[in-house]
Amino acid sequence: NSASIKKSLFSAICLVQQKYFKCRIRAKDTKFRAFVCEGFNTGQLANWIRVLATNPSVANDLYAVSSFLATTGFRPALAALERLRDSQTSTRVRLPRDLYDSEDLF
Secondary structure, eight states: OHHHHHHHHHHHHHHHHHHTTTOOTTHHHHHHHHHHHHHHHHTOHHHHHHHHHTOHHHHHHHSOTTSHHHHHTTHHHHHHHHHHHHTOOSOOOOOOGGGTSOGGGO
16 A cells, blocks of 8 residues: 555665764765665565655656666666565664764764
């Protein structure tokens, strides 16, 4: 259901923002990695990427007409993510500790 996917996407974004809000060095990279880990661990990554990739504001405002997203709708990457999700075991993906425990990040 589209509403529950959007709700879980919003919850994940809020979770990552809350957990890494003090992070200054590598902040965007760390937050992106945390978002991907959360999506993978919950089995929602493909769904979230689909929501973002099919959003006209994201596609039109943030990506060039010749980009992979604009030309393919991100379908090949989504298919790979779905295969990965379907073959996923109970293994959880975590960020390396040095990305979120180091004092120099805050």
